[in-house]
Amino acid sequence: MIDKNYAHPAALVTTQWVSEHLSDPELRVIESNEDILLYDTGHIQGAVHIDWRADLQDEVIRDYITVERFSALCEKHGISNDTTVVFYGDKSNWWACYALWVFRLFGHTKVKIMDGGREKWIAEERHLTRAVPQFAHGHYAQIEKRRDEEIRAFYDQALAQSRGARHLIDVRSPAEFRGEVTHMPEYPQEGVLRGGHIPGAASVPWKMAVNEDATFKSHEELRAIYEDGAGLKRGDDVVAYCRIGERSSHTWFVLTYLLGFENVLNYDGSWTEWGNRVGAPIEKS
Amino acid sequence: MPYPAKLNQIIELFETLPNSEKREALISYADSAMRQGPKDGETFDLEDVRKDEECTDSVGVFLKISPSSRGCTFRVTLGPHVQTLTKAMTSILCKGLDGLTPEEVIEVPADFVPRIVGADLVRQRSQTVYYILTRMKGITKVWMNRQRSAQHV
Numbered sequence: 262m263i264d265k266n267y268a269h270p271a272a273l274v275t276t277q278w279v280s281e282h283l284s285d286p287e288l289r290v291i292e293s294n295e296d297i298l299l300y301d302t303g304h305i306q307g308a309v310h311i312d313w314r315a316d317l318q319d320e321v322i323r324d325y326i327t328v329e330r331f332s333a334l335c336e337k338h339g340i341s342n343d344t345t346v347v348f349y350g351d352k353s354n355w356w357a358c359y360a361l362w363v364f365r366l367f368g369h370t371k372v373k374i375m376d377g378g379r380e381k382w383i384a385e386e387r388h389l390t391r392a393v394p395q396f397a398h399g400h401y402a403q404i405e406k407r408r409d410e411e412i413r414a415f416y417d418q419a420l421a422q423s424r425g426a427r428h429l430i431d432v433r434s435p436a437e438f439r440g441e442v443t444h445m446p447e448y449p450q451e452g453v454l455r456g457g458h459i460p461g462a463a464s465v466p467w468k469m470a471v472n473e474d475a476t477f478k479s480h481e482e483l484r485a486i487y488e489d490g491a492g493l494k495r496g497d498d499v500v501a502y503c504r505i506g507e508r509s510s511h512t513w514f515v516l517t518y519l520l521g522f523e524n525v526l527n528y529d530g531s532w533t534e535w536g537n538r539v540g541a542p543i544e545k546s
Numbered sequence: 547m548p549y550p551a552k553l554n555q556i557i558e559l560f561e562t563l564p565n566s567e568k569r570e571a572l573i574s575y576a577d578s579a580m581r582q583g584p585k586d587g588e589t590f591d592l593e594d595v596r597k598d599e600e601c602t603d604s605v606g607v608f609l610k611i612s613p614s615s616r617g618c619t620f621r622v623t624l625g626p627h628v629q630t631l632t633k634a635m636t637s638i639l640c641k642g643l644d645g646l647t648p649e650e651v652i653e654v655p656a657d658f659v660p661r662i663v664g665a666d667l668v669r670q671r672s673q674t675v676y677y678i679l680t681r682m683k684g685i686t687k688v689w690m691n692r693q694r695s696a697q698h699v
Contacts, residue, residue, distance in 0.1 A: 297667055298630035301573050315666065391573075 263376065266480035268521025272514075273477065274373050276382050279347060283307050289340050289396075292379070293360040294351040295507075303389030305349070305382060309338040309396075313356050313507065317363045323530075325407065331367045332401040339396025342369070349375035349382065353475040355467075359510040362527055365412055368404045374514065377476040384474065412513070414500045414526035416534060416541075419459060423542070428499040429462035430491065432512045433532065437504070438464040440545035443536065453536040457543040459502070465491050467508040470515045483520055495522050502528035502535075549658055550650060553642030560662045568664055572634040579633035582640045583623045584608050594685050595623065598677075603627035607681045609689060617645040620682055631663060631675045638662065639678055651686045654679070 263273050282288055283306055290308040292300050300310040311317065316334055319326055326334070340346060346364060348357035354374055361372045375382070383389070409415075414422070422429050436442045440456035458464070469486050470478055477483070487493050499522060501509040506529030516522040535541050549557060560568055584590070588610070595606030603625025610619040620643060622636045643651055659675050667675075 296629045296631075298569065298572060298576065298634070301569050302576065302630055 264479050267519045268480075269518045272373050272518040273376050274347060275376055276385055276387060279305065279349070279375050279382075280387060282347075287343070288345045288347060289338060290347045290349070290375075291338070291357075291360060292350055293348060293356040294379070295356055296351055299351055299379070301391065303391055306388060306390045306392070307394050308349075309394060311338075311360050313359055313363075317360065325363055325366060328367060328403045328405070328407060332403045335369075335401040336398045339399045340401060341399035342402055343371065344399065345371040345373065347373045347375055349378045351379050353380070353468075353471050353511070354378040355507045355511050358514040359507040362412065362510040362513055366407050366409060368408055374518075377474055380475040412517075412526055414502075414528040416528075416530055416538065418526065419500055419502065419528045419530075419535070420541075422498070422500045423459050423461045426461055428491075428493055428497050429459050430465050430493075430499060430501045430509075430512060431458045431462040432465060432467040432501055432503045432508050433458075434466055435464055437532070438462075440543070443532075453504070453533055455536045455543055457536070457545040458532075459535060460542050460544040462502075462544075463491050465512070467503070467511045470512065477515065477519060480519065483515060487516060487520060493522070495520070496524070497522070498524045498526075500526045500528050502531040504532045505529070506531050550642065550646050550654060552644060553638075553654070553658065556638055556642050557658050557661050565664060565666075572631065572663065572667075575635075575637040576630045576633035579622075579624055579628075579636045582621060582636055584621045588621065590621070592685050592689050594681070594688075597625070602629060605632075605678070605681060607678075607685050609682075609685045611648065611689065615645070616647045618648060618651055618686065619644060622678065631667065632677060635659070635663075635675050635678045639682060643682065648686045648690050652683055652690070654683070 263270050263275060267273060279290065290305055291311050292304050292308045293311050293313055294300060297312065304310070317325060346369065348361045350357040357374055357378060361374060364372055419429065431438050438458045440458070443453040443456045465486065470483060472478055493499055499516060501512045503509040506527060509527050509531060513525050513527040516525045560571065563571060590608040590610045592609045593606065595604060597604040605625070605628065606623035608621040620640050622640060624633060624636060643654065656676055656679055663675055
């Protein structure tokens with residue numbers, strides 16, 4: 262049961278809802294994981310795989326694919342402009358939220374997250390298959406350009422946010438925020454030269470938004486964390502960041518879809534850009 | 547340095563496979579990872595079960611050295627959250643390093659990993675594919691150090 266008090270409750274669906282809509286031709290289920298081979302080990306019937314790096318990112322420049330490639334990717338998976346796309350994945354839906362956020366960069370607004378992601382689907386002993394579905398090519402009309410300005414922040418914007426004492430939310434682990442480590446526990450060092458956080462940022466680890474079963478916390482609980490705790494207000498401009506932009510996509514989803522904030526940007530350059538940038542100001546505490 | 551014969555067979559097999567079949571073969575090896583744990587009644591010279599920051603769950607490495615041939619047998623236990631590639635490498639290494647002497651295990655170069663896994667799968671977040679090999683070499687080194695110390699007493 263999805264909390265009806267969420268600002269956009271339709272953006273979050275239950276595992277039961279997904280299982281009841283698997284044959285809906287207007288809907289495509291996408292699995293997006295950190296574990297590169299997890300989809301191949303078994304996935305929801307009819308779900309296609311989108312890899313956060315191989316499919317969504319440019320191989321040479323640190324940026325996302327072009328509008329042409331995005332259209333081709335969607336068409337390959339039978340996704341048209343009016344297809345509703347439901348994302349799910351491992352790691353409490355980090356990469357599902359990241360993929361959803363990238364779809365939004367390309368103007369695809371019919372998007373949903375399956376609450377609890379892959380963990381919950383498996384915990385409920387729902388069916389998995391290794392059969393890779395084949396869909397007739399969709400027709401995806403290209404948009405003129407990516408809509409970065411709507412939901413994506415770049416270095417200069419994050420810097421202006423810091424200098425203007427406006428809301429910056431650091432969603433990494435507390436030790437990363439304090440600059441004690443430059444990578445999160447259990448992960449390899451991803452090439453960051455300096456530790457710490459953007460001056461003025463508040464530490465609100467992404468994990469605070471989820472329950473043990475990987476589902477999102479209730480509207481009231483989220484409101485207490487982000488509004489009462491971190492002092493955010495709905496009209497505020499907020500920039501969220503982590504290390505490479507996936508955990509902050511999760512928080513971006515929470516703020517945008519579950520709490521109804523309208524001006525949230527995800528700084529996907531995040532700490533791997535900031536912590537390597539010559540002259541970028543850093544705070545440690 | 548040439549790869550050990552059993553490992554080399556696996557490497558050569560993977561190198562002949564197209565990418566899609568390579569993935570299937572990796573999944574197949576990953577599926578058999580849970581069978582690489584200690585068998586009933588087995589005893590070991592060294593056991594090392596721990597949760598490291600580099601890996602998403604606990605990994606236990608068990609080493610038995612044959613007194614006659616000095617051949618190594620590795621058994622590995624994996625927590626449920628270990629990544630699929632790590633599971634696959636567990637099965638590959640248990641099979642590929644089986645019977646090598648401790649000195650040979652230490653000498654196995656890590657550069658075979660991209661040849662098995664494929665360069666596109668060895669990337670930033672998949673560095674843990676090297677983790678099991680590191681743990682196997684680590685426990686072997688501990689065994690060798692203890693042997694050396696015992697000889698000097």
